[in-house]
Amino acid sequence: MKNLKRISKxxxxxxxxxxxxxxxxxxxxxxxxxxxxxxxxYAFQGKNTDNLVFVANLQGLLSPSATSSATxxxxxxxxxxxxxxxDHVEDLVIQAIPRDGKMYFFGPIVPSQTGIxxxxxxxxxxxGVVDITTGSNAIVATKNGMSFFAGPRDDPFFMxxxxxxxxxxxxxxxxxxxxxxxxxxxxxxxxxxxxPKSMIGESGTINTWVESKRK
Amino acid sequence: xxxxxxxxxxLGMSLMTFNCSNNDDAVMEIKTPDFSGTYAQEDQMGRPxxxxxxxxxxxxxxxxxxxxxxxxxxxxSMFQTNLxxxxxxxxxxxxxxxxxxxxxxxxxxxxxxxxxxSLDGTTTFYDGTHVLTGRALADxxxxxxxxxxxxxxxxxxxxxxxxxxxxxxxxSFFTSFPYLASPW
Numbered sequence: 207m208k209n210l211k212r213i214s215k216x217x218x219x220x221x222x223x224x225x226x227x228x229x230x231x232x233x234x235x236x237x238x239x240x241x242x243x244x245x246x247x248y249a250f251q252g253k254n255t256d257n258l259v260f261v262a263n264l265q266g267l268l269s270p271s272a273t274s275s276a277t278x279x280x281x282x283x284x285x286x287x288x289x290x291x292x293d294h295v296e297d298l299v300i301q302a303i304p305r306d307g308k309m310y311f312f313g314p315i316v317p318s319q320t321g322i323x324x325x326x327x328x329x330x331x332x333x334g335v336v337d338i339t340t341g342s343n344a345i346v347a348t349k350n351g352m353s354f355f356a357g358p359r360d361d362p363f364f365m366x367x368x369x370x371x372x373x374x375x376x377x378x379x380x381x382x383x384x385x386x387x388x389x390x391x392x393x394x395x396x397x398x399x400x401x402p403k404s405m406i407g408e409s410g411t412i413n414t415w416v417e418s419k420r421k
Numbered sequence: 422x423x424x425x426x427x428x429x430x431x432l433g434m435s436l437m438t439f440n441c442s443n444n445d446d447a448v449m450e451i452k453t454p455d456f457s458g459t460y461a462q463e464d465q466m467g468r469p470x471x472x473x474x475x476x477x478x479x480x481x482x483x484x485x486x487x488x489x490x491x492x493x494x495x496x497x498s499m500f501q502t503n504l505x506x507x508x509x510x511x512x513x514x515x516x517x518x519x520x521x522x523x524x525x526x527x528x529x530x531x532x533x534x535x536x537x538x539s540l541d542g543t544t545t546f547y548d549g550t551h552v553l554t555g556r557a558l559a560d561x562x563x564x565x566x567x568x569x570x571x572x573x574x575x576x577x578x579x580x581x582x583x584x585x586x587x588x589x590x591x592x593s594f595f596t597s598f599p600y601l602a603s604p605w
Contacts, residue, residue, distance in 0.1 A: 229469040234481035242463040250544040250557040253597045270605040283460040294490040305454035326456035342603040355599035360592045365563045366585040380581025390591035393604040413535035415467035419460035
């Protein structure tokens with residue numbers, strides 16, 4: 207497996223198999239190394255401060271050579287979940303799913319069902335579609351105040367994963383200074399959507415999380 | 422959805438054009454992408470590193486398919502046990518982190534793995550002033566978490582464990598959409 211080969215090059219393969227830590231990279235046996243493995247989730251105020259930006263990253267630790275052949279799986283739905291009532295149940299979702307070189311976005315929309323199973327909310331009157339970027343230059347699309355991107359990006363996560371693994375594995379007792387960013391030079395497959403806050407809620411705090419779901 | 426309708430109309434038109442020039446008897450067929458079916462959850466994530474740090478190995482897959490509203494009951498106790506085993510800063514009764522949280526309170530927050538995001542202003546995991554109002558690309562979330570796990574009541578305990586000394590990404594982010602840096 208390419209991801210683990212890369213890790214082995216920096217000498218932590220034995221530890222990585224037992225003690226996995228990263229933001230959410232290769233976090234669990236069923237998903238690690240697969241195309242539904244979520245590596246990271248970000249949510250922040252946009253350049254236009256009336257907007258929020260959601261970022262889902264998948265398929266971590268892609269080397270530059272592996273990146274050129276990495277794709278989104280048409281059987282994998284990525285869903286941003288938004289709880290704006292404080293009960294940790296999604297009131298709105300933004301769904302992203304690829305078809306034939308394009309990423310389709312549906313929502314924000316009230317989901318027809320909450321929980322671990324979803325159907326694609328094709329009746330949504332908001333959303334958009336963007337050509338999936340394949341090279342370095344980001345292809346973006348905008349519609350009704352929303353912006354869309356899907357494609358490879360530098361992994362924005364940074365951490366001395368190797369040294370943490372050494373500490374947890376009992377072969378070291380502290381971090382190094384300076385540390386070494388284990389994720390330097392690696393890429394992820396990113397889905398980015400920017401949405402007007404007015405489509406999510408008026409004010410206060412929302413709870414949000416991202417899910418990957420397979421047909 | 423309008424986009425799809427337009428897309429399918431354009432596709433239909435192109436099919437019709439193609440068909441007309443090749444076979445007058447062909448039936449025009451409008452195709453929209455097939456999004457049918459039920460999609461079942463495989464992975465989920467709210468705050469960074471929660472599953473990887475606090476969930477025991479045998480439960481990591483289960484955590485990924487437990488909905489957030491059920492995570493507290495299912496996982497808080499495990500989180501607390503693992504935190505107390507991991508960090509000397511929570512070894513004694515009454516120990517807290519710099520937010521004033523005991524191991525029970527801290528894991529009570531983390532066990533429901535959602536990211537809290539403010540709609541009213543600064544969005545950051547922690548910037549010295551704002552706490553858990555979002556997660557920006559440049560936030561040093563691992564050091565924040567290490568400080569809250571190992572740093573004790575005033576961030577001064579276990580200094581060798583509470584900062585990985587990697588403070589920034591290896592590429593600069595863009596100030597506008599899509600914000601993330603181009604791939605290597």
